[in-house]
Amino acid sequence: MSLFIHGGQILGPNGVERADVLVTGSSIVGTGLDLPVPGNARHIDASGCYVMPGLVDLHAHLREPGTEEAETIETGARGAALGGYTAIVAMPNTTPTIDSPSLVRDVLAIAEGALCEVVPAAAMTVGREGKLLTPMGELARMGVRIFTDDGRGVQDPALMRSIMEYATGLEAITGGAPVVLAQHCEIEALSAGGHMHEGEWSTRLGIGGQPSEAETLMMLRDIALARRTGAHIHFQHVSTGEGVEIIRQAKADGVKVTAEVTTHHFTLTDEACSSYDPVFKVHPPLRTAADVDAIRAGLADGTIDCIATDHAPHEPHTKEFPFDQAPPGMLGLESALALALTELDLPIERVSELMSSNPAAIAGIGDRHGNPVEAGQRANLVVVDAGSEWTIRGSAMASRSHNTPYEGRTVKGQVRFTVLDGELTVDDGVATR
Amino acid sequence: MKDLLTIGDLGADGIQEIMHAADSFAEVCQRPIPKVPALRGKTIASMFFEDSTRTRTSFETAAKRLSADVMNFSASSSSVNKGESLRDTVETIEAMGVDAIIVRHKSSGAPEQISRWANASVINGGDGWHAHPTQSLLDVYTIREEGRTFDGLRIAIVGDISHSRVARSNIEAFHTLGAEVTLVAPPTLLPPHVEALGAHVSHDLDAVLANTDVLYLLRMQHERMDQALVPSLGEYHRAFGLTLDRAKQLPSSALIMHPGPMNRGIEISPEVIDDERVRVLNQVTNGVIVRMAVLYLVLGSAAADRSAS
Numbered sequence: 198m199s200l201f202i203h204g205g206q207i208l209g210p211n212g213v214e215r216a217d218v219l220v221t222g223s224s225i226v227g228t229g230l231d232l233p234v235p236g237n238a239r240h241i242d243a244s245g246c247y248v249m250p251g252l253v254d255l256h257a258h259l260r261e262p263g264t265e266e267a268e269t270i271e272t273g274a275r276g277a278a279l280g281g282y283t284a285i286v287a288m289p290n291t292t293p294t295i296d297s298p299s300l301v302r303d304v305l306a307i308a309e310g311a312l313c314e315v316v317p318a319a320a321m322t323v324g325r326e327g328k329l330l331t332p333m334g335e336l337a338r339m340g341v342r343i344f345t346d347d348g349r350g351v352q353d354p355a356l357m358r359s360i361m362e363y364a365t366g367l368e369a370i371t372g373g374a375p376v377v378l379a380q381h382c383e384i385e386a387l388s389a390g391g392h393m394h395e396g397e398w399s400t401r402l403g404i405g406g407q408p409s410e411a412e413t414l415m416m417l418r419d420i421a422l423a424r425r426t427g428a429h430i431h432f433q434h435v436s437t438g439e440g441v442e443i444i445r446q447a448k449a450d451g452v453k454v455t456a457e458v459t460t461h462h463f464t465l466t467d468e469a470c471s472s473y474d475p476v477f478k479v480h481p482p483l484r485t486a487a488d489v490d491a492i493r494a495g496l497a498d499g500t501i502d503c504i505a506t507d508h509a510p511h512e513p514h515t516k517e518f519p520f521d522q523a524p525p526g527m528l529g530l531e532s533a534l535a536l537a538l539t540e541l542d543l544p545i546e547r548v549s550e551l552m553s554s555n556p557a558a559i560a561g562i563g564d565r566h567g568n569p570v571e572a573g574q575r576a577n578l579v580v581v582d583a584g585s586e587w588t589i590r591g592s593a594m595a596s597r598s599h600n601t602p603y604e605g606r607t608v609k610g611q612v613r614f615t616v617l618d619g620e621l622t623v624d625d626g627v628a629t630r
Numbered sequence: 631m632k633d634l635l636t637i638g639d640l641g642a643d644g645i646q647e648i649m650h651a652a653d654s655f656a657e658v659c660q661r662p663i664p665k666v667p668a669l670r671g672k673t674i675a676s677m678f679f680e681d682s683t684r685t686r687t688s689f690e691t692a693a694k695r696l697s698a699d700v701m702n703f704s705a706s707s708s709s710v711n712k713g714e715s716l717r718d719t720v721e722t723i724e725a726m727g728v729d730a731i732i733v734r735h736k737s738s739g740a741p742e743q744i745s746r747w748a749n750a751s752v753i754n755g756g757d758g759w760h761a762h763p764t765q766s767l768l769d770v771y772t773i774r775e776e777g778r779t780f781d782g783l784r785i786a787i788v789g790d791i792s793h794s795r796v797a798r799s800n801i802e803a804f805h806t807l808g809a810e811v812t813l814v815a816p817p818t819l820l821p822p823h824v825e826a827l828g829a830h831v832s833h834d835l836d837a838v839l840a841n842t843d844v845l846y847l848l849r850m851q852h853e854r855m856d857q858a859l860v861p862s863l864g865e866y867h868r869a870f871g872l873t874l875d876r877a878k879q880l881p882s883s884a885l886i887m888h889p890g891p892m893n894r895g896i897e898i899s900p901e902v903i904d905d906e907r908v909r910v911l912n913q914v915t916n917g918v919i920v921r922m923a924v925l926y927l928v929l930g931s932a933a934a935d936r937s938a939s
C-alpha cells in the first residue's frame with residue numbers, strides 16, 4: 198500500500214519546500230516533484246497544507262489502568278491522532294502506578310493497535326510515594342527512557358540525589374541513550390492548601406494560592422543536584438517566568454536540563470479562575486500575563502525545548518464540585534497544535550521542533566519520530582491546514598472527557614491527515630478506527 | 631435581582647435599595663407580631679454545607695417573618711459525603727420545588743457555581759474566604775442607623791484579613807459607598823497580594839486608632855497559631871487586640887463592631903466589651919432586618935422577572 202501526498206509544503210531537511218511525498222509500507226520512499234506514483238497509491242490532497250513529521254507529546258494522562266471512565270489508552274490515542282500526534286508519552290500516575298516491568302508490559306499490550314504509538318513512562322519511586330526507588334534498571338532494560346512521579350514532585354532532596362546518581366549508571370544498559378528524569382516541580386509544603394496561582398486573583402477570589410516559588414525552588418534544587426550528578430533532568434510543565442529564567446541560566450552553565458511548557462500555560466492566565474469553574478483548575482496553576490509572556494519568549498529563544506499537553510481527562514461530574522474540591526487538569530491533545538499555530542508567532546519549523554523533533558529526542562524515539570520529511574525516514578506524518586479555522590468543542594472530541602478550557606474558542610490549524618508507520622490514522626479529519 | 635452573590639452585584643444603588651427596604655422591615659420587627667405575608671407561598675431552602683448557627687438562625691427568622699416556608703438542608707444529613715457532586719445536590723433540592731436557595735459553603739465560589747445550575751434565586755450566606763454579602767449589608771445598615779454618612783468615613787478592619795470573607799465583602803461595600811478603609815494586621819494575616827483589594831494597610835493598630843470612625847474587629851481563629859502565622863494569641867492580643875488603653879485612644883464618637891462570635895481576651899479585652907461604643911448586638915438585630923429585605927427583593931423581583939418573561 199502506498200500513499201501519495203501531493204500539493205503540500207513539506208518540512209524537509211532543508212526547511213519548508215513545495216514537494217510531494219510518496220510513502221510505501223512504513224517508510225517515506227521519496228519526496229519531490231514528478232515522483233513516480235504506483236497505480237494503486239492512495240492520493241492525498243495536501244494543497245494549502247504543511248506535511249510535517251508527526252507530533253510527539255511528552256506528557257499525556259491516559260487514565261488506564263484505573264480510571265477508564267475518564268479516558269482509555271484507545272480513546273486517548275485516537276484523540277492524539279486527531280490532534281496530529283504519532284507518539285505520546287503516557288504518564289505513570291495511574292491506578293495502580295506504572296512502576297514495574299509487568300505494568301509497562303500491560304500498557305504496551307493494551308496500546309497494540311492504538312492510533313498512535315504509546316510510550317510508557319515509569320515512576321521514579323514505588324507507588325509515586327517518594328520513598329523507594331522503582332526497578333529503574335529493569336525498566337530501562339525493557340526500553341523505558343523517561344522516569345517521572347508526575348502529579349507529584351520528589352520532595353526529599355536526598356532521595357532525588359539518589360535517583361539522579363542511579364540514573365546516570367543506567368546508560369551502560371541503554372547503550373548510551375539518555376535516561377531522562379522528568380520532574381513535576383512542586384514543593385508541597387509551599388503549595389499546600391493552594392488551588393490556583395497565588396496572586397491578585399487568588400486574593401480577590403478567596404482561593405488558597407500556590408506561590409511561584411513552589412515550582413522554582415524545586416527547579417533550583419534539581420539543577421544543583423544535576424550539576425553534581427550529571428543526570429539529565431527534564432522539567433515538566435514549567436509555568437513561571439522565573440522558572441524560564443532559571444532554565445536559561447542552567448543551560449548557559451552547561452547543565453543537562455530540558456524543559457516543556459503546556460499549551461494552557463502560554464494561552465491562559467489565572468484570571469480565567471474568576472468564574473470559579475474548575476475546568477480552569479490545573480497543576481501547576483494558570484499564572485499571570487507576565488508569566489505567559491516569559492514562556493512565549495522562552496519558546497522563541499530555545500530556552501524551552503518542547504510544547505507538551507499535560508492532557509488530563511476528568512469525567513464531567515468531577516468538575517461539578519467546588520473549585521477547591523475538583524481535581525486539577527484539562528484536555529490538550531486535540532487542541533494543542535491549533536493553539537500553537539494560532540497563539541504563537543513562530544515559524545512552522547520552530548513549532549515542529551517544539552512539538553515533534555525535540556520531544557522525540559527526549560523520549561528516546563528519535564529513530565522513528567520527529568525526523569525531517571525525506572526518503573528513508575519512517576512515515577510518521579501529519580498533514581495540517583494551518584489557515585483553516587475551527588471552533589473547539591469538548592463534546593466533539595474523541596476523548597471520553599470534555600474538560601477543555603477552550604470551549605467555544607475559534608482557532609486556526611486543522612489536522613487533515615495523520616500517518617502512523619505508513620498507515621492513515623486520520624483521514625480527512627476523521628479517525629480511521 | 632435574581633441572585634445575591636457578592637456586594638459587587640449590587641453597586642451603590644443596589645445597596646441603597648436594600649437599605650430602604652430594610653427601613654420598612656425594621657418597623658415590622660417593632661410590632662407585637664413581627665410578621666408580614668410578603669412571601670407567603672414561597673419556599674426557601676437553607677443549604678448550609680458548613681455549620682453556622684448564627685447566620686442560619688438569622689436567615690430563618692427573616693424568612694419566617696416574611697411568611698415563607700423554610701426547607702432545611704445540612705451537609706451532615708445529606709449525601710454530600712458520599713461523593714455526590716455539588717451540582718447533583720443542588721438539582722436534587724431544586725427538584726423539590728424551591729424559590730430561593732441560601733447557600734453557606736466552606737469553598738469559595740460555591741454559590742456562584744450553584745447560581746449557574748439553579749433556576750431558583752441564590753443568596754450567598756458566606757462562601758469560603760470569598761464573600762459574605764448579607765453580613766456587609768447588615769454592617770452598612772448598622773453604621774447608617776447611627777446617622778453616619780459613608781463618604782470619607784474612616785473604617786479600620788483589624789485582624790485575619792487573609793482568611794476572611796467578611797473582610798473582602800466589607801472592603802467592597804465600604805469602598806462602594808465612599809468610605810476609606812484601612813486594613814490592620816501583621817503581614818502573615820494579609821493576603822499575599824493585598825493591593826488587589828485596594829485598601830490602605832497598616833501593621834500598627836496604635837497608629838491608626840485616633841483617626842478611626844469605625845473600628846471593625848475580625849474573629850481570630852486558634853488554628854492560625856498552629857499554622858505559624860502568629861506566635862501566640864497572647865501576642866496577637868497585645869499587638870492587635872482592643873485593650874482598655876487602646877479603647878481610650880479611640881475617638882468617643884467611634885463605633886466598635888465585630889461579626890461575632892467574639893473571642894474575649896483575644897480580639898477584645900473583657901473590660902471593653904460593655905463599652906458604650908460597641909454595636910455587636912445592634913449588628914445581630916439588624917441582621918434579621920437586612921436579610922428580610924434581601925429575601926423580599928430577591929424573591930419579589932425574581933417573581934416579577936418570571937411573570938414578565
Ligand SMILES: [Zn+2]
Nearest residue numbers: 347348381433
Ligand atoms: Zn504534573
